[in-house]
Amino acid sequence: MRLIRDNGEVVALSHDLIWVDEFAWSDLAQTSPERTLSGGFVVQQGLKRKGRPISLEPADDSMAWTSRAVVEKLQQWAMLPEAVFSLELPQGAFQVMFDNSQVAVSAKPKVAWLSQSADDDFLLSLKFLTI
Numbered sequence: 237m238r239l240i241r242d243n244g245e246v247v248a249l250s251h252d253l254i255w256v257d258e259f260a261w262s263d264l265a266q267t268s269p270e271r272t273l274s275g276g277f278v279v280q281q282g283l284k285r286k287g288r289p290i291s292l293e294p295a296d297d298s299m300a301w302t303s304r305a306v307v308e309k310l311q312q313w314a315m316l317p318e319a320v321f322s323l324e325l326p327q328g329a330f331q332v333m334f335d336n337s338q339v340a341v342s343a344k345p346k347v348a349w350l351s352q353s354a355d356d357d358f359l360l361s362l363k364f365l366t367i
Contacts, residue, residue: 239310240322247309252300253292253360255325261288288366290323290332294359297346301357307343308354310362314340323364332364339363 237249267280294300313319314334323332334340343358 238324241313242320247306250300250302252294254295255290255327256293257289257291258327286367289335290330290364290366292362297359300360301346302343302360303354304352304356304358305354307358307360310341320367330366333367335363335365
């Protein structure tokens, strides 16, 4: 698994990250059903083209450790306005942006040390939207 920036820069992602909301989304959008004055039933449907969430998380605390250096790089990338990335997963390749409507990159240290080095391991979670 990897995330590729438009300039070709690549960050390898742990294969232990799981797409936790893969099946919690539908391509079909629908309005709330409404009744007309004549008693008819009105509902509109259409296909969503973009905006599918992709949330990558470790299954538990023993998996998907990522170095602090990679976490810092991903945080920098998440702060790039309107940046588009290619996300390669076992399920396929997706054009994505970081979902900054929530915390897009979160990480907690595997072991809490007073000082952290670039090689220290972190448990990483990422949130993207397809575009």
